Amino acid sequence: MHASPVELLFWAAGFLGHCVLLLVLWVRHRAGTFPFFTAFIGADVVRSIALFAVAHHGTKHNYLVAYVSLAILDLLLQLCVTYELASHVFRPMGTWAPDVRRGFANLVIAGVLVAACLTCMPTPPSKALWSSILGRANLFSSALLCELFVGMIAFSVKAALPWKTHCARIAQGLGFYSLVGIVTAAGHGVIGMVRTSTLSHELTLIREMTYLTCLSYWIVMLWRHAPRPRDLPEEMRTQLLILHSSLEYDLERLRLWKR
Amino acid sequence: MEEMTGIPVVSFFIALGIFLALLLSIAGFYYFRHRSRQKYPYGKWESILKRLSSVDRGNVALIALDLIDKRGSRSVDTEESDLDPSQIWPLIGGMAGLEAMERNCAVLVDLVFYVQQWYPGALPITEQLRLNAREIQWHVSRLKAAETTGKLDALFPDYAQRAIATYYLMTRCVLDLYDRGNLPGFVDLQRELG
Numbered sequence: 001m002h003a004s005p006v007e008l009l010f011w012a013a014g015f016l017g018h019c020v021l022l023l024v025l026w027v028r029h030r031a032g033t034f035p036f037f038t039a040f041i042g043a044d045v046v047r048s049i050a051l052f053a054v055a056h057h058g059t060k061h062n063y064l065v066a067y068v069s070l071a072i073l074d075l076l077l078q079l080c081v082t083y084e085l086a087s088h089v090f091r092p093m094g095t096w097a098p099d100v101r102r103g104f105a106n107l108v109i110a111g112v113l114v115a116a117c118l119t120c121m122p123t124p125p126s127k128a129l130w131s132s133i134l135g136r137a138n139l140f141s142s143a144l145l146c147e148l149f150v151g152m153i154a155f156s157v158k159a160a161l162p163w164k165t166h167c168a169r170i171a172q173g174l175g176f177y178s179l180v181g182i183v184t185a186a187g188h189g190v191i192g193m194v195r196t197s198t199l200s201h202e203l204t205l206i207r208e209m210t211y212l213t214c215l216s217y218w219i220v221m222l223w224r225h226a227p228r229p230r231d232l233p234e235e236m237r238t239q240l241l242i243l244h245s246s247l248e249y250d251l252e253r254l255r256l257w258k259r
Numbered sequence: 260m261e262e263m264t265g266i267p268v269v270s271f272f273i274a275l276g277i278f279l280a281l282l283l284s285i286a287g288f289y290y291f292r293h294r295s296r297q298k299y300p301y302g303k304w305e306s307i308l309k310r311l312s313s314v315d316r317g318n319v320a321l322i323a324l325d326l327i328d329k330r331g332s333r334s335v336d337t338e339e340s341d342l343d344p345s346q347i348w349p350l351i352g353g354m355a356g357l358e359a360m361e362r363n364c365a366v367l368v369d370l371v372f373y374v375q376q377w378y379p380g381a382l383p384i385t386e387q388l389r390l391n392a393r394e395i396q397w398h399v400s401r402l403k404a405a406e407t408t409g410k411l412d413a414l415f416p417d418y419a420q421r422a423i424a425t426y427y428l429m430t431r432c433v434l435d436l437y438d439r440g441n442l443p444g445f446v447d448l449q450r451e452l453g
Contacts, residue, residue, distance in 0.1 A: 150286045157289040
């Protein structure tokens, strides 16, 4: 397979960006906080190398198989990242709020159904069947991720749960990429990912440029430290301690009374 | 490109447009709600005041002062109450009136909590009002239960007048706080509660 200079440039930029981001995650000790996100970025590094190798040494069929397999892995990891972000927001102390957990499960079911409906909408059959299927699959994943992020925003605002700085930045990047991904994937779903088509090529460039922008955003934001939380005033801290001990005492009395 | 024209493509892009518009609208709605909450973490004073439901203040005072005096002490002549329990029910507006009063309790707590943000000394008043609100909630829930079991007539004199008296004292307490603190909004508050 022959790659154009622009494609090679994007490949090199993506590979370099992923390596830098991995370095940032490691140096700033963020990998422990976001293991799935780190795995997602790590998998992208592997994906870049694997696809480059297959494109140069394999057949068209080999490339298609590698591309589809890695795309499935990519989608699974993106869903894991979404879960990771949701657990950072909705269970800050390690336990899910029961109402949010049920709501989130309903959101996932509704999200899958809506994304599937959108993906299955009839369009004229494309000449390139496989590329059309890939476009539809991308549309499904982008639509699902967008729905999940919007749902998470809604739940967090309703439950007044804050997004910690780095968690919010990862979600913003992934959410924006998914939003642009819906448009480009919809175009690819209709016309197919045909290398000879100018429109298809432009859609691919838009998607890749958006991804590189998000990658740069993540590098900068994850390198920077989160703002230090404001200290609790001494008076309030004392009040909380008194309240805490009073609650403990009441709770103990209630337990004794129950026995 | 000729295969791209036709009804399926148009309907596909219309559906996609609606989907994107919906997603962005929901995200925008919650984003602005979040910003508004950041700007006014304790709510806007006007919007808190707007939440007050209409309760006949004259009748509330009449019923309450039949049981207590203006300082909250039990009236000396309680035994010779002017009001018959059967009169209290229409005066307060039945169960709907009691429910409106119950909702207003939360607003009264919010009104004092609003002041507490700038005057931390108001904390005991907020806590006292919370307890009063809880007491009224308890009285009203007992009355609701009695209504479903058909024992309302027997329980009404015990719970309703006490709940109304507590509510009356809560309104006096809030007005007194705003008056003594010379706080802006006292005139509006007096118009609503006075």
